[in-house]
Amino acid sequence: MASKEAASTSKRIKGRVTLNKGLKYLFLLATLVGLVFLALLIYRVLSQGIGYLNFDFLTNFPAPFPEEAGFLAGIMGSVFLMLLVAPIAIILGVSTALYLEEYAAKNRFTRFIQVNVQNLAGVPSIVFGLLGLTFFVYLFGLGYTLIAGALTMSLLILPVIVVASQEAIRSVPNELREASTGMGASKWQTIWTIVLPAAVPGILTGSILALSRAIGETAPLIVVGAATTIYAIPDSLLANYTAMPIQIFSWIVRPQPEWQFVAGAGIIVLLVILLAMNAIAVWIRNKFQHRY
Structure with a gap:
């Protein structure tokens, strides 16, 4: 047996x-x-x-011939977009996360908001483009301008930043909050001096990864009117603009095979920028993840 x-x-x-x-x-x-x-x-x-890929490619504007085409307008357009998107999305995203985690009561309404924020993170980007077209371009009368594109891209990455910020804030030990309260600090003082500094690495990591997604998006910018070819750098919030993905798209759709090589050079630049942003996010995570 x-x-x-x-x-x-x-x-x-x-x-x-x-x-x-x-x-x-x-x-x-x-x-x-x-x-x-x-x-x-x-x-x-x-x-x-x-x-x-050479210095002239990085410093010239688009041209009718492949050997003369440059990527400067796309690079600077993306830079200006990110300079607007980053503060808008991060301030709104972190503020929303702080409210949901530190102030809002844990009830059905709060859970309803959190579920919808998480669902919005998975919505296709073209939907945000249509939302931006309806509200920012038409309803608010901003037109096909830099600020309209920036607000649309901010909406696109806002749910991602909210979720990442919530996780970072939630990971701060409650003992730190209790110790601060026990020393006589108010709730806001505890949040400002204890919770946020401890959560900053996670918030920055999530924000940088969200921005790296935004810098490579094409569909929302096409919908809100980013120019496929532009010969000037935006000089105001209401100026016309383009971005690296839009410029690459305009080269790829041209029938001459030489434009495919120009588009390849643009993709290399975009990949280098994306890899650099992701590397910064990984460095921040590894440097500060064992702080508390």
């Missing part, structure tokens, strides 16, 4: 070991598929665009 139970146990163990090995190689295969296609994408972009 004992030998039969031992044989049955040994058989089950072997089956589990075999299943474990099979799942291990299945997950490895899934990882390799993603890495292979990523490597092919990077190779394709580098092989096409590296020949057109």
